[in-house]
Amino acid sequence: MIARILNIAWKELLHLRKDRVLIPFFIIGGIVELTLIAWATNQPIDDIHTTIVDHDQSAQSTALIDALDDTSTLAHETSANNAAAVRSKMHRDETVVGIVIPEGYAEDVEAGAFPTVRLILNGAHSVKAQEARRAIEEVTFEQGMRERFNMEPAEYAEMLPQISVRYNEDLERGWYTLPAESGFIFYLFTVVLAALAITREKEKGTYEQLLVMPYRSVEVIIGKALAPMVVGFALFLAMMGLTVFAFGVPFRGSLPLLMVLAIIYLVAELGKGILMSMLSRTQLQAVLLVFVLAMVDMIFSGYAVAVETMPPFIRFLSNFVAIRHWLLIVRGIMLKDVGLSVLWPHVLAIIAIGTVILTFTATQYRRQAN
């Protein structure tokens, strides 16, 4: 039985080796994707274009403007005469942040009142707008403490919350995104390869030949899954290496544990790929099916959209999507060094999902064989 499985796996590897497009496409695609994400998430959100309307023109208002400009987040690029001018700039997408300092700002500060500074944000750039808001709140808080209450930084520091970030100390977005992206490309690659495994034969007309060979259905399915598994695993290792060594994401947990869990996860997803393969007539159909599947999986995976904020029913459904558990495992092991004692529910979930998919796939193959 093993020899027969290996015979099919060997033939599948030959197909992959002779295909001049598929593997290079995924290797280059994977590297490019990771590099782009690493680069994009590494860009600090700095020098946000800020337009200031200073109706007060006082020493105090100038001090506030200087303080805002001193932050690395904001850049005082232009001034305007009134709020309407700021809005029209925003309409043309020429600025992200507008700050309007009212007349009488200095007097209010001197008199111990509470002057109001108006902030206009371009919500179309939501990430930048949020960052700007955070920076401005920080500056106005400090200004207020100093100007209004005459407090020194050491005095008001006690009022600030004590923040300690665990696992991703600098809140680097890349640390969150890159392991997930590696896990996702790994998923996509193996499922696509598996989906092509049977449709390739259907298209070429060799499928019938294979069906009349004295193979049992498990032998064909495992044999066909083995080749994508080997190649997919190699790609995953390479991407992990890239993530850790080129992009500086720490690997804190156990590599052997991650590898073992990767294989378990792989088996579950490959079942899905082979199933797509059996349901389609052509390779194009299979790839399109995988594409649709991947989009659904992507949404449930917690990679693109946080699952926690989804409606309860959707959140419940996401438990039945293997990639969600897989991404939690990858991040957990890489960043948090957690072991099976924490991850076991996810491992069990993947095994359960995989068993259902593989059983269904095997019955489907038997039905097709008739």
Add this chain to the structure above:
Amino acid sequence: MAVIETNDLTRKFGDFTAVNAVNLSVTEGEVFGFLGPNGSGKTTTIRMLLTLLKPSSGTATILGQDTRRASKQFLQQIGYMSQKFSLYTDLSVRENLTFFGRSYKLYGKQLKERMQFALDMAGLKGHENTRTSDLSGGWAQRLALGAAIMHRPRLLFLDEPTAGVDPLSRREFWDLLYNLSQEGTTIFVTTHYMDEAEHCQRLAFIYFGNLIAQGSPEAIIEENVPGTVISFEPDDPIDVLRTVEAAMDSGEVPPGRVSLFGAAVHVVTQDVERMLPFLEAQFANAEGNTPAFYYETPSLEDAFIALVKQADADGQSG
């Protein structure tokens, strides 16, 4: 001993009956030809025999096994060359043979030996590393045959193995089949070529899903073309054909069959004494040349034309 036996084997696709209550019987060791025009149900029948397709009704027994209950193991004794190209075109000759051999449990020395045999047979020695897609039609066909018989199957299914192959390669291919048959392999082969059909020990003719004849070529001819064939080449064959048909219908001459064979007209009759004078009389008064009349032994083609005409007539009346 019958290696293939079907009992009212039927396959429907929706409302359409592709194979209708077919009863086949193939004896061990013979070359059995399965003939029929395009779309008449040959491939569908083979797919049912190979358990690739479930019959809608009826049964089939292959090598003593009921196909409904057959285990995958019985496939070990069967070879199949499908109508589509059955080899992996992206693999080399050697890789293909290795895969086929191992699939049928040939390993090590045995595998080497049988590969050598297949290479010899296909005439592909020295081309082991050629990509299969680079092989010409005849060679590819022989390689496919070699791959299908590496494991010495008892029963070999060939679905239009020589379609699109030049006459010389076709000849060579059939020589290979005779050799195999001599060694005891039962061969079930579909074809469109009459010359190939004539070389089969037994034949079955399927026409739009219905089996309309089965037996040795001689018996089929005997049964369906009773009498003598008078062949001649008139100037206007269509005109002559109509005249003879009308005369047969009116009873002016005894009943028989008349059909076109290229430029020639074939008249089949049991009563040459009355038919020949009638034919000669047709040309006596005309300005054109009087053609020469030959007697011919009826061929399979005569038989099939007769069968098809009969089937069409039955179809119209029934």
